[in-house]
Amino acid sequence: MSLLVLEAVTRSVELPGGGRLEILRGIDLEVDAGDHVSIVGRSGSGKSTLLGLLGLIDDPSSGRIVFDGMPLARVSGGRRDRLRGRDVGFIFQQFHLLPGRTALENAMTPLLYARGRQFWRRERIATEMLERVGLGDRLQSTPDRLSGGEQQRVAIARALVRGPRLILADEPTGALDVDTGSAVMALLDEVAAASGAALITITHDPGIAAMAGRRFRLDEGVLRPVDAADRAVAAPPGGAP
Amino acid sequence: MIGALVEAWAEFRVHRARVLLSLVGVVIAVAALAAVVGVGSIASQAQIEQLERGAGRPATLVLNPPYDPRTGKQADPAKLAAAFDQIVERYSITYAGSVLWSGGQAQFVDGVDAVQLTVVDPAYGPMHRVQLARGDWFSDRDELRLTPALVVSDAVWRRLGSPDLATHPTLTLIGRQPTTGVILGVLPPDPYVGNLQAYLLGSGYAALAPSAAPGASPLPMYEFWVPLELADPLAERIRAEVGAAFGEGWVVDVQRQDYLAWGAGDPLEPVRIVLLAIAGLILLLGALSLVNIALVTVRQRVREIGIRRAFGATAPRVFLAVLLESVVATVIAGFVGVVLAVILVQSDWIQGLIAPGLQDAVPFPVEAAVIGLVAATGVGALAGLLPALVAVRVKVVDAIRY
Ligand SMILES: Nc1ncnc2c1ncn2[C@@H]1O[C@H](COP(=O)(O)OP(=O)(O)OP(=O)(O)O)[C@@H](O)[C@H]1O
Ligand SMILES: [Mg+2]
Numbered sequence: 001m002s003l004l005v006l007e008a009v010t011r012s013v014e015l016p017g018g019g020r021l022e023i024l025r026g027i028d029l030e031v032d033a034g035d036h037v038s039i040v041g042r043s044g045s046g047k048s049t050l051l052g053l054l055g056l057i058d059d060p061s062s063g064r065i066v067f068d069g070m071p072l073a074r075v076s077g078g079r080r081d082r083l084r085g086r087d088v089g090f091i092f093q094q095f096h097l098l099p100g101r102t103a104l105e106n107a108m109t110p111l112l113y114a115r116g117r118q119f120w121r122r123e124r125i126a127t128e129m130l131e132r133v134g135l136g137d138r139l140q141s142t143p144d145r146l147s148g149g150e151q152q153r154v155a156i157a158r159a160l161v162r163g164p165r166l167i168l169a170d171e172p173t174g175a176l177d178v179d180t181g182s183a184v185m186a187l188l189d190e191v192a193a194a195s196g197a198a199l200i201t202i203t204h205d206p207g208i209a210a211m212a213g214r215r216f217r218l219d220e221g222v223l224r225p226v227d228a229a230d231r232a233v234a235a236p237p238g239g240a241p
Numbered sequence: 242m243i244g245a246l247v248e249a250w251a252e253f254r255v256h257r258a259r260v261l262l263s264l265v266g267v268v269i270a271v272a273a274l275a276a277v278v279g280v281g282s283i284a285s286q287a288q289i290e291q292l293e294r295g296a297g298r299p300a301t302l303v304l305n306p307p308y309d310p311r312t313g314k315q316a317d318p319a320k321l322a323a324a325f326d327q328i329v330e331r332y333s334i335t336y337a338g339s340v341l342w343s344g345g346q347a348q349f350v351d352g353v354d355a356v357q358l359t360v361v362d363p364a365y366g367p368m369h370r371v372q373l374a375r376g377d378w379f380s381d382r383d384e385l386r387l388t389p390a391l392v393v394s395d396a397v398w399r400r401l402g403s404p405d406l407a408t409h410p411t412l413t414l415i416g417r418q419p420t421t422g423v424i425l426g427v428l429p430p431d432p433y434v435g436n437l438q439a440y441l442l443g444s445g446y447a448a449l450a451p452s453a454a455p456g457a458s459p460l461p462m463y464e465f466w467v468p469l470e471l472a473d474p475l476a477e478r479i480r481a482e483v484g485a486a487f488g489e490g491w492v493v494d495v496q497r498q499d500y501l502a503w504g505a506g507d508p509l510e511p512v513r514i515v516l517l518a519i520a521g522l523i524l525l526l527g528a529l530s531l532v533n534i535a536l537v538t539v540r541q542r543v544r545e546i547g548i549r550r551a552f553g554a555t556a557p558r559v560f561l562a563v564l565l566e567s568v569v570a571t572v573i574a575g576f577v578g579v580v581l582a583v584i585l586v587q588s589d590w591i592q593g594l595i596a597p598g599l600q601d602a603v604p605f606p607v608e609a610a611v612i613g614l615v616a617a618t619g620v621g622a623l624a625g626l627l628p629a630l631v632a633v634r635v636k637v638v639d640a641i642r643y
Contacts, residue, residue: 048642057551057637078555085553092641096548100255112244113553119244158552 001069003165003198004031004054009063011049011221023049025221027063033165036189037200038212040226045218047202048093048170054200055168056084068165085113089159089197091169091188095151097143097158103130103150104139107157114162122161129157133187149180156184160191167192167199173208185211245558249565253573256538263534264574266527267620271578272585274520275613279586281513282606292500293370297464299499300472301368304479306460307493316487318460324486325463328479332467338362339461345449347437348413349400356397356414356437360446360461368466376406376426379442383425389445391422394438395430412439416449464498472497524620531624535567539628546632547640556633563632567625568618575617579610 011024023046031037031054041047052058053065056072065072067083075083089110090096097106104123107130111122118125130139133153143151152172159167169188173181185201185208192199203209215226297303304325307316322339329337338361345358365371366378374395383390391412404410406424413421422445428438443461467475476495483493496502539546546559554562583605585591 052638052641055551057641078557081550081553081555081558084551090551092548092551096544096641098545098548101251105251109549110552112248113549113555113558162553 002030002066003033003035003068005029005064005066006053006060007064007066009053009060009065011046011053011058012061023221024053024060024223027053027223029216029223031166031198031200033198034193034196035198035200035214036192036212037198037214037216038209039200039202039216039218039223040204040206040209041202041218042204046221047218050218050223051168051170051200051202054166055088055090056080082113085110086162087165089162089164089167091152091155091159091167091172093170093174095143095148095155095175097151097154099143102140102142103135103146103154103157106143106154107161109158110162118162125161126157129161130154132191133157148175149184152176152184153187156188156191160195163195163197165197167197169199169201171203172201173203173205178207181205181208182211242561245561245565246569248562249569252562252566253569263531264527264570266523266530267571267574267617268578268581270520270524270527270620271575271613271617272581273523273578274517274616275579275582275609276585277513277516277520278612279582279606279609280591281516282609283586283592286606289500290370295369296498296500297368298370298466299501300467300469300497301499302465302467302472302476302479303496303498304463304465304483305494305496306462307483307487307491309487309491311490315460316491320486321460321463321483324483327486328465328482331482332475332478334465334467336364336368336466337464338364338368339443339463340365341443341446341459341461343446343449343459345439346415347397347439348415348419350402353415354400354437356439358414358446358449359438359440360443361440362443364466365440365464368464372429373426374429376424378426379440384442384444386423386444389420389422389441389448390425391445392426392428392440393424394428394436397437397439398424398427400437414439414441414449418448420445420448469501524616528620528624531567531571531620532627535563535624535628536631539563539631542632543635543640546635547637550635550637551641559635560629560633563629564622564625567628568621571617571621571624572614575614575621578617579613582609582613 006027006029009024009027010022012020012022015021027050039047039050049058053060056067059072067075068087072080098109104126107126108122111118111125114122127136127139130136133156135150135153135157138146138150141150143154146154152175156172159169167188172188173184176184188199188201189211199212201208201212209215209226216223217226306321308314325337325339328334341360343358343360345356346353347356361379363379363381363383371378371392373392376392378392379390388411393412397412398404401410401412401424404424406427410424411421412424413419422439422441465475465479476497480493480495483495484491487493549559550556586605586609
């Protein structure tokens with residue numbers, strides 16, 4: 001059974017002047033555990049909107065989303081929130097760390113909404129995860145004292161502390177230089193592979209996209225697999241499986 | 242719930258400066274509230290004790306000497322005393338005794354002066370909350386003394402030159418026969434009545450009484466300290482028994498005389514109500530500024546709330562966290578306010594103002610502290626409600642785009 005299935009999903013918004021803006025049209029996508037999916041697209045093509053749908057924080061205007069065998073139309077309210085907290089880990093476009101809180105507190109945030117062992121041992125778990133992303137010595141630093149790459153690693157640690165089955169990364173390298181970017185991506189790839197989680201990376205960087213096993217392009221709200229010809233151009237030598 | 246509390250505490254720490262500033266009003270209001278309640282209950286406790294010293298503790302029944310309106314005859318003292326003994330025995334009344342006020346004169350070094358005499362039984366002490374500045378109240382053994390025992394007012398004691406009670410100072414009372422009594426105890430100075438006053442037991446009074454002949458001297462009244470709920474039936478029984486002892490036609494008067502029976506209102510009530518209203522207004526203003534600040538910050542924190550929601554915080558959880566954040570803050574403010582109120586109310590200056598003449602400092606009333614804390618919690622919950630409602634309405638996607 002697939003972890004996440006999108007069937008003919010559309011998303012449109014009401015514009016202030018009247019009329020509708022169709023951001024996403026007819027999206028079909030299936031993601032299995034362990035998949036690494038990349039989605040590229042120009043700015044404004046609807047990538048972040050799609051990520052919201054994949055991450056259960058938004059509802060499609062039409063079509064169907066099935067998460068872990070459950071049609072999301074039937075999972076709402078608190079159940080949906082808890083499901084998202086347990087199974088989805090977000091890495092947002094602009095990090096979205098909580099200002100004023102230390103790296104440790106930021107990484108602990110998702111564990112506040114967990115129960116039992118994860119809640120009570122939240123400090124240990126978050127510390128271990130920060131050590132794993134190489135920030136073991138920066139636990140008490142607030143975001144304004146961290147470089148972009150370090151902030152991104154805190155965001156990654158935060159996304160991973162609950163051991164999600166689906167990791168969603170929106171432009172995880174957008175704010176980073178090329179070298180730091182690929183180091184961060186490698187880390188994310190490695191952690192996802194180790195836990196068997198599905199990883200969906202949204203990016204406009206072809207190099208980053210090429211690290212994924214399954215590649216898609218979002219164009220004017222339409223999602224298409226990247227074909228072999230594109231792949232040959234985009235992928236660095238030996239990068240594709 | 243625990244998670245929400247942990248979160249609220251963390252939020253409070255992060256926004257400490259802003260929160261603390263907004264709490265100044267709450268601190269002041271709670272301090273004022275607790276102080277008013279505290280002062281009020283100390284003052285009314287002092288007042289009640291004062292009333293109890295005069296009229297006895299609730300419920301005190303008093304039996305006035307019976308008389309026969311047809312002949313104008315007074316009761317025979319011996320017969321009355323026998324009836325009293327019988328009642329005390331039959332109803333197992335632990336605290337009961339006779340009280341007789343009488344004028345008297347005492348010999349001081351600088352001459353003779355009028356002294357107000359109160360002839361009592363040892364039970365009068367506990368029944369009237371008699372507190373002594375020095376020495377002891379009468380015990381049952383004092384009835385058997387050869388030299389009568391006395392408890393005198395502060396004014397008498399000073400008049401005697403403030404003697405050490407260990408030296409067994411005496412006072413000579415002038416009556417039918419001059420009687421020298423030894424002073425056992427001294428009452429605290431009383432700012433309201435700075436008079437010359439002495440308590441003595443019935444045995445000591447015998448020699449002083451104007452005449453031993455029946456009808457020649459005033460009769461004592463008898464007091465009974467009984468459980469509140471038994472006061473009415475017991476009054477009825479005492480009336481019946483004494484009536485039976487004296488026979489048809491005699492008027493027997495048994496009354497409650499403690500302050501509860503008078504239905505006396507608290508004379509400080511109006512002042513207290515005004516002060517409470519002022520404190521309530523301050524609290525309201527504090528709450529309004531809290532709401533204001535909380536609303537502004539909730540708008541700033543929409544993004545944060547969206548992030549938390551994305552990581553699994555449910556809407557009720559966010560509601561609770563925002564609400565608790567406000568409550569945690571105001572409870573702390575309330576605690577500070579209560580501490581301030583305690584310091585203020587316990588200061589010598591205030592104590593001297595509200596309860597002059599009290600020997601021991603009255604402890605800060607628990608109910609004042611509780612009321613202060615409850616008010617603070619309530620204000621916190623009210624002030625947190627609006628921002629908490631805003632917080633749950635946040636749509637996660639929009640908040641994150643923000
Ligand atoms: N709630 C909304 N109301 C109006 N327009 C919206 C809303 N959400 C998204 N849009 C519009 O939909 C389009 C897609 O937005 P989205 O953020 O998904 O793009 P994106 O691919 O993530 O772009 P970028 O690469 O710049 O992050 C944009 O033109 C945006 O203005
Ligand atoms: Mg985007």
